[in-house]
Amino acid sequence: MISFSQVTKRYPGGHEALSAVNLSIEQGELVFLIGHSGAGKSTLLKLIAAIERPTSGMVTVSGQNVGRLSRLAVPYLRRNIGLVFQDHKLLFDRSVIDNVMLPLDIAGFDRREALKRARAVIDKVGLLMREKANPVSLSGGEQQRLCIARALVSRPALLLADEPTGNLDAGYAADIMAMFRDFHRVGTTLVIATHDDRAISALGGRTLRLDHGRIEEVAA
Amino acid sequence: MGWLRHQKHALTAALGRLRAQPVSTLLTALAMGVAISLPAVLYLGLGNLGQVAGNLPAQPEISLFLDTRAADAQRAAIAARLKQPDIAEARFVPRDEALAALSASQGLSDISAGLTQNPLPDAWVVRPQATSRESLTWVADELGKLPGVAETHLDSLWADRLQAALAIGRAGVWLLASLFAIALIAISGNAIRAQVLARRDEILVSRLIGATDHYIRRPFLYLGALQGLLGGLAAIGVLAIAGGILRAPVERLAALYGSTFHLLPPTPIEIAAVLALTAAFGWLGAWLSVTRALQQVEATR
Numbered sequence: 001m002i003s004f005s006q007v008t009k010r011y012p013g014g015h016e017a018l019s020a021v022n023l024s025i026e027q028g029e030l031v032f033l034i035g036h037s038g039a040g041k042s043t044l045l046k047l048i049a050a051i052e053r054p055t056s057g058m059v060t061v062s063g064q065n066v067g068r069l070s071r072l073a074v075p076y077l078r079r080n081i082g083l084v085f086q087d088h089k090l091l092f093d094r095s096v097i098d099n100v101m102l103p104l105d106i107a108g109f110d111r112r113e114a115l116k117r118a119r120a121v122i123d124k125v126g127l128l129m130r131e132k133a134n135p136v137s138l139s140g141g142e143q144q145r146l147c148i149a150r151a152l153v154s155r156p157a158l159l160l161a162d163e164p165t166g167n168l169d170a171g172y173a174a175d176i177m178a179m180f181r182d183f184h185r186v187g188t189t190l191v192i193a194t195h196d197d198r199a200i201s202a203l204g205g206r207t208l209r210l211d212h213g214r215i216e217e218v219a220a
Numbered sequence: 221m222g223w224l225r226h227q228k229h230a231l232t233a234a235l236g237r238l239r240a241q242p243v244s245t246l247l248t249a250l251a252m253g254v255a256i257s258l259p260a261v262l263y264l265g266l267g268n269l270g271q272v273a274g275n276l277p278a279q280p281e282i283s284l285f286l287d288t289r290a291a292d293a294q295r296a297a298i299a300a301r302l303k304q305p306d307i308a309e310a311r312f313v314p315r316d317e318a319l320a321a322l323s324a325s326q327g328l329s330d331i332s333a334g335l336t337q338n339p340l341p342d343a344w345v346v347r348p349q350a351t352s353r354e355s356l357t358w359v360a361d362e363l364g365k366l367p368g369v370a371e372t373h374l375d376s377l378w379a380d381r382l383q384a385a386l387a388i389g390r391a392g393v394w395l396l397a398s399l400f401a402i403a404l405i406a407i408s409g410n411a412i413r414a415q416v417l418a419r420r421d422e423i424l425v426s427r428l429i430g431a432t433d434h435y436i437r438r439p440f441l442y443l444g445a446l447q448g449l450l451g452g453l454a455a456i457g458v459l460a461i462a463g464g465i466l467r468a469p470v471e472r473l474a475a476l477y478g479s480t481f482h483l484l485p486p487t488p489i490e491i492a493a494v495l496a497l498t499a500a501f502g503w504l505g506a507w508l509s510v511t512r513a514l515q516q517v518e519a520t521r
Contacts, residue, residue, distance in 0.1 A: 051428070072432070079430035089425050105229060106431045108222030150429070 001027040007057035017043040019213040030184045030205035033193040039210040041193035045160045082151030084161035090135040097131040103154045125149045141172030161192045234442035248411045253454025259397040266389045283373040284344040294368030309347040315340045408505025416513040440510045448502020452495040
């Protein structure tokens with residue numbers, strides 16, 4: 001589903017975040033990216049979602065050469081990818097339910113259908129009681145769950161999560177990882193960047209270690 | 221269906237944003253209204269001046285001066301020629317009457333008093349049917365060739381001058397309107413830029429979860445068009461107030477000239493045109509502003 005071939009990413013200023021990375025991820029896989037901060041985990045995820053473009057090499061997602069995608073085509077790629085951010089990127093000028101409905105609005109869903117879907121996914125992450133609340137009033141763990149709900153509402157085949165438990169205490173982190181395990185079971189491809197070793201041992205799955213822009217497989 | 225839903229969604233969002241900031245909406249509308257009202261006032265003023273010019277005997281006249289030695293038969297032939305259908309009106313002015321009129325004119329009585337005999341010829345004042353400059357010249361030339369006619373004088377110069385002055389005024393209106401259209405785009409673009417900056421996060425997040433440029437632009441375009449429409453309404457309000465203030469003094473002045481002149485309000489078509497243009501320029505300003513902002517957002521990601 002995802003393949004990297006000799007991918008190098010150098011940022012303006014000369015910092016090389018990824019060096020000649022080769023990588024292949026199959027549909028339905030659960031993959032953890034580990035490594036110290038600045039190792040290139042976020043860059044790798046950004047290349048998959050076409051938020052950044054490779055300096056050289058080729059990134060393909062579902063057969064599309066993502067690095068060469070035109071500006072007009074990028075939105076349609078992103079509609080098939082759920083993104084979970086460490087800083088949540090929620091909009092605080094609207095309610096919980098409206099945050100979750102944003103991807104459906106963008107995709108042009110009928111409002112009633114969108115409401116139904118949004119309610120279902122908010123229920124799944126356990127926030128149905130707070131659907132009218134402003135995200136500001138939610139705890140860190142609840143905000144992260146809301147971000148996950150928004151990423152999942154359009155039923156993407158691929159979910160990318162960048163440090164989803166980074167700011168959370170152990171209890172919340174376990175909740176979230178359990179949620180990811182459920183999505184993995186229904187066939188969603190997940191790529192999760194984390195430094196939370198407990199989570200990895202709990203979920204199993206494949207683990208890739210990034211170190212100074214180079215990637216290596218970690219034996220289970 | 222998706223398209224229509226997006227339009228409705230964007231319009232609702234735009235209306236919500238206008239309502240959320242009533243003071244800045246009002247101020248922007250006022251700035252636009254004042255800017256548009258200047259060329260609009262000039263346009264209406266010229267329209268009214270044109271109306272005044274139309275009410276005056278602007279139809280040019282040809283003065284036909286007869287040779288003092290013209291024979292009676294020639295005079296009769298000239299009178300017969302002036303009864304033909306291409307002449308709307310012809311009035312004979314005997315030389316004695318002309319002298320009397322001259323003596324009655326203020327400031328000229330001294331001159332006529334010094335005359336021992338009447339130097340003026342008999343004359344006809346002729347108003348042809350045709351009013352275009354070419355046909356007037358043609359009629360004047362033809363009448364001048366009649367035996368017994370000493371001289372013709374085409375009395376249309378002042379009307380031509382008035383028309384020329386009005387033409388300059390109209391060109392000025394378009395010039396001014398173009399300048400203020402640019403000002404309108406700038407005002408709208410600036411107002412929308414503030415909105416875009418305030419919604420930077422929303423734009424960034426929307427792009428991350430698959431929003432197209434169209435989707436992001438749309439509410440801002442509606443916002444610009446609605447803001448322009450409000451500006452147009454404000455301009456019409458300014459015109460209505462100006463008309464209300466000017467009506468009485470203008471009609472008093474007209475009455476002193478013995479005219480029943482009334483200020484002409486803008487026609488419904490003119491009002492619709494102002495609203496359509498302000499909405500269009502508001503939209504254009506918004507488009508420029510959002511497109512620039514989208515490029516910047518992309519660059520500073």
